[in-house]
Amino acid sequence: xxxxxxxxxxxxxxxxxxxxxxxxxxxxxxxxxxxxxxxxxxxxxxxxxxxxxxxxxxxxxxxxxxxxxxxxxxxxxxxxxxxxxxxxxxxx
Amino acid sequence: xxxxxxxxxxxxxxxxxxxxxxxxxxxxxxxxxxxxxxxxxxxxxxxxxxxxxxxxxxxxxxxxxxxxxxxxxxxxxxxxxxxxxxxxxxxxxxxxxxxxxxxxxxxxxxxxxxxxxxxxxxxxxxxxxxxxxxxxxxxxxxxxxxxxxxxxxxxxxxxxxxxxxxxxxxxxxxxxxxxxxxxxxxxxxxxxxxxxxxxxxxxxxxxxxxxxxxxxxxxxxxxxxxxxxxxxxxxxxxxxxxxxxxxxxxxxxxxxxxxxxxxxxx
Numbered sequence: 001x002x003x004x005x006x007x008x009x010x011x012x013x014x015x016x017x018x019x020x021x022x023x024x025x026x027x028x029x030x031x032x033x034x035x036x037x038x039x040x041x042x043x044x045x046x047x048x049x050x051x052x053x054x055x056x057x058x059x060x061x062x063x064x065x066x067x068x069x070x071x072x073x074x075x076x077x078x079x080x081x082x083x084x085x086x087x088x089x090x091x092x
Numbered sequence: 093x094x095x096x097x098x099x100x101x102x103x104x105x106x107x108x109x110x111x112x113x114x115x116x117x118x119x120x121x122x123x124x125x126x127x128x129x130x131x132x133x134x135x136x137x138x139x140x141x142x143x144x145x146x147x148x149x150x151x152x153x154x155x156x157x158x159x160x161x162x163x164x165x166x167x168x169x170x171x172x173x174x175x176x177x178x179x180x181x182x183x184x185x186x187x188x189x190x191x192x193x194x195x196x197x198x199x200x201x202x203x204x205x206x207x208x209x210x211x212x213x214x215x216x217x218x219x220x221x222x223x224x225x226x227x228x229x230x231x232x233x234x235x236x237x238x239x240x241x242x243x244x245x246x247x248x249x250x251x252x253x254x255x256x257x258x259x260x261x262x263x264x265x266x267x268x269x270x271x272x273x274x275x276x277x278x279x280x281x282x283x284x285x286x287x288x289x290x291x292x293x294x295x296x297x298x299x300x301x302x303x304x305x306x307x308x309x310x311x312x313x314x315x316x317x318x319x320x321x322x323x324x325x326x327x328x329x330x331x332x333x334x335x336x337x338x339x340x341x342x343x344x345x346x347x348x349x350x351x352x353x354x355x356x357x358x
Contacts, residue, residue: 015276024240025244029244029247032244033251036248
């Protein structure tokens with residue numbers, strides 16, 4: 001059994017389960033930490049509004065921003081920001 | 093000078109908090125420090141049996157808090173092996189609501205006048221028992237094992253401890269299995285530190301000698317021949333401010349031993 005394990009590892013270049021453990025932890029902690037700290041998303045939202053508003057006029061009341069599991073081994077920052085109008089000239 | 097109050101906590105149960113408290117306490121006392129261990133796990137008293145002091149309990153922490161005429165010192169159990177080591181046992185027949193954070197704070201203030209170190213064994217979980225245990229502490233020691241669930245809970249606890257205003261927590265990585273790390277089937281010290289981003293205080297290898305010593309009620313920190321005992325003694329010295337290098341748990345190869353033998357390697 002040990003020999004088989006060894007051979008399959010050598011042949012498949014298996015990383016070992018520790019990489020899986022680490023990746024799973026990193027993903028789950030992205031969500032844990034964001035839900036423990038709701039201010040984080042609020043502050044991010046404020047900053048995003050500031051940047052985007054320099055270029056576009058956006059509908060603040062309909063704006064949504066969240067951390068979502070992107071399926072598989074990713075976490076995605078998902079934002080839905082309805083645009084009312086494109087600014088003609090960039091405000092400095 | 094007033095002593096330091098340390099809370100040993102983990103979030104997840106079963107990662108070795110109580111064993112950690114017993115052994116760090118024993119190692120600090122063996123260095124000549126005055127140490128008191130406080131079992132804050134009300135209703136699930138354990139520190140007394142790990143220390144082998146279960147037959148000598150007269151009063152417990154709830155008795156002390158409820159009875160103004162009972163001085164703390166009367167409830168303290170003196171260790172049989174080291175002069176300066178004491179235990180304040182938890183109540184076994186009460187629950188977590190029997191004490192309040194405010195009372196815990198007062199108790200810690202009183203104990204730190206007499207002792208160099210007050211070590212608090214925190215119950216698992218993040219509810220009232222946790223809040224009681226951390227209430228009077230200066231610093232938290234976070235115990236985790238290199239497993240996904242334990243590290244996740246440790247991350248949560250680190251956030252809570254920081255929210256309670258305690259100084260930067262320090263990590264004790266427990267039950268590391270060097271053979272599994274070598275096969276890349278267990279997260280290594282660096283992997284866990286990468287994730288938790290806190291200072292490392294110590295690494296304790298998985299060691300069946302710990303189970304044997306707990307069977308006997310003898311802290312393994314007194315055993316000079318065990319690697320786990322050495323790890324706890326190193327933690328005690330680091331708490332004392334000494335720079336102690338981290339042990340290597342690899343068995344030296346034939347060539348390394350040969351080189352050590354002929355003095356080519358230190």
